[in-house]
Amino acid sequence: MQKLIGVAAMTVASIALVACGGEGAEGEVEDIVIGAVHPLSGALAGAGTTMSHAAEMAVKDLNEAGGIECLDGAQLRLAAGDSKGAAATGQSEAQRLIDEGSVALVGTYQSDVTQNVSAVAERAGVPLVIDVAVDDAILEQGYKNTFRIQPNATSMGTDGGAALLKMAEENGQSIDKVSYIHVEGAFGQSVFDAFEAEAQSAGVDVEEITYSPANFSDATTVVRQAASGNPDVILATGYYPDGLLIAKAVQQLNPDIQAVYGIANGAFDNGPFPSDAGPAGEGVLSANYHYDANDERVQDIRKRFQERYNEPMETAAVLTYQAVEVIKAALDQACSDDPMEVRNAIADIEIEDPLLAFDGPIVFDETGQNENATVIAMQVLDEKIEQVYPAEFKAADLAYPAK
Amino acid sequence: MQERTWAASEAPDSDAAVGGIEKYRLPLAVAAAVPVVLVLIYTVGDKDTGLVTQSVVTGLLLGGVYALVSIGLTLIFGVLGVINFAHGAMLSLSMFLVFWLTSTLGLPVYLATVVAVPLMLGFGFVVQGGLLNRLTVSGNHEGSLLVTLGLSLLITNVLLMIFGGRPLSVPGSLEGAWRVFGAIASYERLIAFGGALLVALALTLVLNKTSFGMCIRAVSANSQGAALVGVNVGRVYALTFGIGSACVAVAGGLLAPFLSLTPTVGEEFTILAFVIVVLGGLGSVVGAMVGGIVIGLVQTVGALYLPGTGSLILVFAVFVIVLLFRPQGIFGVTR
Numbered sequence: 001m002q003k004l005i006g007v008a009a010m011t012v013a014s015i016a017l018v019a020c021g022g023e024g025a026e027g028e029v030e031d032i033v034i035g036a037v038h039p040l041s042g043a044l045a046g047a048g049t050t051m052s053h054a055a056e057m058a059v060k061d062l063n064e065a066g067g068i069e070c071l072d073g074a075q076l077r078l079a080a081g082d083s084k085g086a087a088a089t090g091q092s093e094a095q096r097l098i099d100e101g102s103v104a105l106v107g108t109y110q111s112d113v114t115q116n117v118s119a120v121a122e123r124a125g126v127p128l129v130i131d132v133a134v135d136d137a138i139l140e141q142g143y144k145n146t147f148r149i150q151p152n153a154t155s156m157g158t159d160g161g162a163a164l165l166k167m168a169e170e171n172g173q174s175i176d177k178v179s180y181i182h183v184e185g186a187f188g189q190s191v192f193d194a195f196e197a198e199a200q201s202a203g204v205d206v207e208e209i210t211y212s213p214a215n216f217s218d219a220t221t222v223v224r225q226a227a228s229g230n231p232d233v234i235l236a237t238g239y240y241p242d243g244l245l246i247a248k249a250v251q252q253l254n255p256d257i258q259a260v261y262g263i264a265n266g267a268f269d270n271g272p273f274p275s276d277a278g279p280a281g282e283g284v285l286s287a288n289y290h291y292d293a294n295d296e297r298v299q300d301i302r303k304r305f306q307e308r309y310n311e312p313m314e315t316a317a318v319l320t321y322q323a324v325e326v327i328k329a330a331l332d333q334a335c336s337d338d339p340m341e342v343r344n345a346i347a348d349i350e351i352e353d354p355l356l357a358f359d360g361p362i363v364f365d366e367t368g369q370n371e372n373a374t375v376i377a378m379q380v381l382d383e384k385i386e387q388v389y390p391a392e393f394k395a396a397d398l399a400y401p402a403k
Numbered sequence: 404m405q406e407r408t409w410a411a412s413e414a415p416d417s418d419a420a421v422g423g424i425e426k427y428r429l430p431l432a433v434a435a436a437v438p439v440v441l442v443l444i445y446t447v448g449d450k451d452t453g454l455v456t457q458s459v460v461t462g463l464l465l466g467g468v469y470a471l472v473s474i475g476l477t478l479i480f481g482v483l484g485v486i487n488f489a490h491g492a493m494l495s496l497s498m499f500l501v502f503w504l505t506s507t508l509g510l511p512v513y514l515a516t517v518v519a520v521p522l523m524l525g526f527g528f529v530v531q532g533g534l535l536n537r538l539t540v541s542g543n544h545e546g547s548l549l550v551t552l553g554l555s556l557l558i559t560n561v562l563l564m565i566f567g568g569r570p571l572s573v574p575g576s577l578e579g580a581w582r583v584f585g586a587i588a589s590y591e592r593l594i595a596f597g598g599a600l601l602v603a604l605a606l607t608l609v610l611n612k613t614s615f616g617m618c619i620r621a622v623s624a625n626s627q628g629a630a631l632v633g634v635n636v637g638r639v640y641a642l643t644f645g646i647g648s649a650c651v652a653v654a655g656g657l658l659a660p661f662l663s664l665t666p667t668v669g670e671e672f673t674i675l676a677f678v679i680v681v682l683g684g685l686g687s688v689v690g691a692m693v694g695g696i697v698i699g700l701v702q703t704v705g706a707l708y709l710p711g712t713g714s715l716i717l718v719f720a721v722f723v724i725v726l727l728f729r730p731q732g733i734f735g736v737t738r
Contacts, residue, residue, distance in 0.1 A: 041560065043667040046568025184711040212712040215671055217662060218465050220587055221703050224457040240570050241663035248661075252580040252587045276572040276663070311567065 031077035032068060032337050034059065034327055035097030036320070037090050037107035037117055040082035047316055048109055051131060052080050053309045054317035055106055057301075058324035068328070070335040076328065083113050091116040098124045103331070103339050104346075106323045109316065111135035111186060118146040127343040129326050131319040134264060135186050139367045145343050147364050149322055149356070150289045151373035153187065153264070157194025159375045160263035160287035164233065165202055167285075167377065167389055171400040173258055175233055177205040179226035181219075181246060183238040184210050191237045191264050207231065211242070219245035220253070227255035235261045236268075243267025244276055251280035258401035262286040263375075271312045274383040281383070283402035287375045291318040292357040293387055294395055301355070315356075322355045326362065357393045430733055433693065437700065450707055453585050458703045460586040466699025467596030468658060472672045473679040473691040474602055475650030481686015482623040482643045483531070483539050485547045490676060492555035493648060494669030497523055497655025499562055502573050502664055512573050513594070516656025520649045527648025530554065532641035539640055540626075555670075562666035570663035577660065595657040602653050603692045606646070610688070619643055623686060678722050684735025693733060697721070 036055040039048035059078045067073040079100055081093030090113035094105060098120065105121055105128040108114045114133035121128035122143040130138070130148040134156065139148060151159070168175050178199065182188035188210070196206045207229050211222050223246060226234050234257055236246050243265050250260050260283075262268035267277075268286035277284070291298050291313075301321060305313035313321075330345035331337065351362035360372035377389035379398060386396035444455055472494060479487045487493075497519055504515035531539070534554070538546040580589040610616035621629040622639045630636045655669075662668055679698055683690025698718055705717035725733065 041563060043665060044568065045563050046570065046665065049568060210711040211706075212715060214712070215675060215702070215715065217468065217671070218461050218592070218703070220461045220589075221454075221458045221706060224454055224587075225707070228451050228454050241665075244570075244572075244663055245661075248589075249587075252589060272570070272572070276570075278578065311569065 031075050032071070032331065033077050033079050033097075033100060033102045034324060035079045035081060035094065035100070035102030035105045037081040037083050037093050037097065037105060037113070038109055038320075039085040039113075040080070042085040044085045044109060047314070048083070048085075050309075050311060050314060050317045051109060051320040053311075054305065054313060054320040055080070055324050057305055057308065058321040058328075061301075062324070062328050068331045068337075070332065071337065074337070076324075081107075083108055083110070083117075085110065085113070087112045087116045090114075091120055094120040094128075095124070098126050102126060103337050103342050104129060104327045106131055106320060106327070108133060111138060114138050115141075118143055121145045124339075125343070126339040127327075127330075127346050129323040129346065131323040132316045134191070136190055137186070139369055143368070145368075147326075147346055147368040147370075149326065149354075149362060149370050149373065150319055151375060152369060153190035154194040155373065156264045156287070156289070156375050157191040157196075158198045160191075160261075161195040161198035161202075163287050163375065163377050163389055164235075164261055164285075165199075165204070167398060167400055168233075168258065171398070173232075173401060175204055175258070177207070177229065177231045178233045178235055179207045179209060179229055179231040180235040181209045181211065181222050181226050181238070182236065183213050183216075183242060185213060187264075188237045195235070195263060211238075213239070213242075216242055216245070219249040222246070223249040223253055223255075227253055227257070230256070232258050233261050234259075235263060236265055237263050239266040240270060240273075241267075244273065247273075247277045247284055248280045260284045260402070262288070264288055268380070269315070269378045269385050271314055271385070274380045274385060277380075281380045283399055284380045285388075285400075285402060286378045286385075288378065289315065289319075289373065290357050290376055290378060290387070291315050291355055292393060294393065295353075295355065297353070298355050318355050322351075322362075325355075326351060357387065429729055430693070433697065433733055437697065441704070444704065444707075448707075454707065455704070456584050457586040458707055459700065460583060460588050462700035462703035463696060464588060464592040464596050464699070465703055466696030467599040468592070468654075468695075469672070469675055469679055469699050470692045470695025471595060471599040471602065471654040471657060472651070473676045473683070473695050474599070474606065474688055475647040475654065476676050477680040477683065477686055477688065477691040478606070478650065479644055479647040480680055482619055483535075483547075483640055484542075484544065485531075485535060485539060485551065485644070486544070487647070488548060488551040488673075489530075489555040489558060490551075490651065491667075491670035491673035492558035493523070493526075493651045494655050494658075494672060495562060495664075495666055496526075496558050496669075497652040498573075498659045498662070498664050498668060499566055499666075500652070501656045501659045502566075502571055505573050512656065512660055516653060516659075519652045519656055523652035523655075524645040524649040526645075527651075528641045528645035530648075531644030532637070535644070536637050536640055540637065559666045559670075566664075566666065568665055570665050572663060573659045589661065591657075591660045595661075598653055598657045599692065599695070602650055603688050606650070606688045609646075615642075675718070678718065680732075682722055682725050682732055684732030687732070687734040690732055690734030 038051045059076045063075045067075045079097050081097050083090030094117040109132045111133045122145050128146045134153045136152045182192045199206050244267050267273050268284050269288050274281045302313045330342045334341040334345035354362050357376045358372045359374045363371050365371050376393045379388045387393045388398040476490050500519045501515045504510045505512050535547050577590045580587045618634050618639050626636050679694040683694030702714045706714035
């Protein structure tokens with residue numbers, strides 16, 4: 001009897017739930033859901049949470065500006081998912097967000113997670129706008145529904161290398177030999193390979209030194225190894241803690257080099273780096289995609305973000321904000337909340353005033369890659385990260401040689 | 404599992420005269436093998452000597468760090484038989500405690516470490532006394548395993564909630580480095596190494612020279628017997644876990660100046676710490692110290708030949724070889 005009552009109660013409850021759902025749908029204009037998948041717990045929770053906040057703030061800003069006009073001012077709503085930093089979890093979270101009616105997805109900060117989410121988006125016919133994920137392979141799968149705003153690994157390695165050579169040349173220095181320290185795995189390796197090709201075509205010798213992402217708590221040996229070949233520049237690609245350790249080890253060993261130069265480095269142009277590294281950070285150069293610090297709209301967004309969430313808005317979060325804006329622009333253009341029409345609108349979109357320091361407007365090629373995504377060079381000068389190269393984004397004068 | 408044997412080096416050796424040399428054969432062999440391998444690397448290793456010196460210095464210092472993390476674990480593992488899955492999380496907790504004390508109260512980092520030690524001791528005491536004792540006394544190992552796993556999730560996520568996941572740095576540490584034979588040894592790491600030696604020494608003295616230490620050894624050897632002669636086993640368990648946690652606090656405080664703090668930072672050390680504990684011999688403080696240094700050296704010097712993940716493969720190869728020929732660990736005794 002008790003069992004029966006239980007079943008009855010469950011049935012009543014579920015009917016009530018269904019009824020509630022129905023009521024909402026019949027009311028005014030429905031919200032348009034944007035799904036965001038980021039690592040909100042686990043080792044990458046810090047960056048992931050900031051990015052999710054950025055998506056939340058973008059949605060709020062766009063709603064306050066009137067929502068989607070041609071859909072009767074429909075409001076956007078963010079549905080956030082936690083990938084926990086794992087590809088399988090990210091995949092199921094993406095599926096859940098799509099099942100909940102997301103017209104588009106944003107994410108995911110990690111290449112492997114993005115790869116899986118991209119497959120889900122392809123199957124479900126929902127566009128995915130990548131905010132951060134660098135691996136070339138993601139867009140090489142031939143999927144039609146995935147778009148990436150930031151530059152891929154190859155273009156970062158190539159452009160980062162070219163920028164270094166030009167900066168040295170403009171300052172009357174020549175680079176014959178460099179040592180490149182990078183983390184093992186697709187991220188470090190693909191950036192390095194692209195750099196090596198670029199450097200070798202300019203006649204520069206490249207020595208490669210790798211380290212494991214696990215249990216990297218002392219950089220002295222790898223830096224010593226890098227310095228032992230008497231390079232002109234020591235380069236580094238890796239995550240925040242690694243970059244900090246490397247910069248400190250370089251300062252302690254004090255080799256005779258022109259500069260420490262990061263490409264797609266998680267530390268060197270990250271807000272807390274100058275104060276965490278102290279004197280070891282001074283003069284460190286970094287080629288990375290970056291928000292345009294000279295742009296007034298970026299300054300305003302970052303200021304409000306800091307006030308609202310009490311944490312600085314790093315480039316990754318600015319990219320998330322930008323990704324939501326891309327989706328909003330596509331909704332405006334498509335004048336529809338059908339995911340496939342939104343997808344087609346994204347493919348044709350042109351965002352004239354990107355928040356990032358890019359070569360031109362955001363325009364996606366047929367693989368879904370933003371054609372004008374590029375890196376700029378930054379340098380730590382007087383404990384501040386300044387944009388130094390190229391000239392159009394310059395905020396301070398480059399110090400080269402930096403050491 | 405109640406039948407636990409204390410490590411050879413610390414056991415009151417009545418038969419030391421008979422079995423002494425036999426017992427120390429492997430520890431001596433390890434001690435001899437390390438310099439031999441190093442000399443070989445210097446002479447026929449085909450590497451820049453400055454680089455080798457640096458990697459040896461780095462390896463020794465890294466070994467000190469590993470030893471520091473492992474000492475608390477070996478005590479808990481050896482005496483209680485509790486596989487403490489929360490060890491890494493407790494290390495993170497200590498680091499954040501030190502971070503909080505330095506950034507909010509403005510204490511210097513090493514003073515903050517001293518403050519953190521009794522706090523963590525209390526924390527460990529409460530965890531063992533309140534959560535684990537019933538399971539440990541009844542010999543239920545799956546239970547304590549699950550409880551510590553749950554505890555680690557709890558600690559990590561509470562830290563995430565309070566401090567966020569962005570990497571933090573402890574302010575105002577001791578910058579600079581000491582040059583030895585052209586190699587660099589940063590002061591912070593030297594202090595950590597010294598701290599490891601001190602902790603190992605203090606713990607060995609407590610275990611061998613005090614009556615409380617005798618209680619711990621008695622409980623470890625035979626808890627029922629110890630209970631029969633009037634030792635409060637539950638309290639010894641709780642205090643042992645507390646002391647293990649206090650060692651973790653020292654480790655956290657001494658590591659915090661040169662690591663980026665995230666809620667998961669401690670977990671990076673967990674697997675290696677387990678390797679070191681088993682390598683050195685369960686419950687052996689000296690074993691943890693030697694094991695830590697061996698692993699640190701293998702990892703950094705090995706990285707000259709097998710860079711990146713390759714050096715970790717070497718670490719696990721050493722581990723497997725030791726287990727194959729001496730399953731009880733270098734300083735362990737056969738049961």
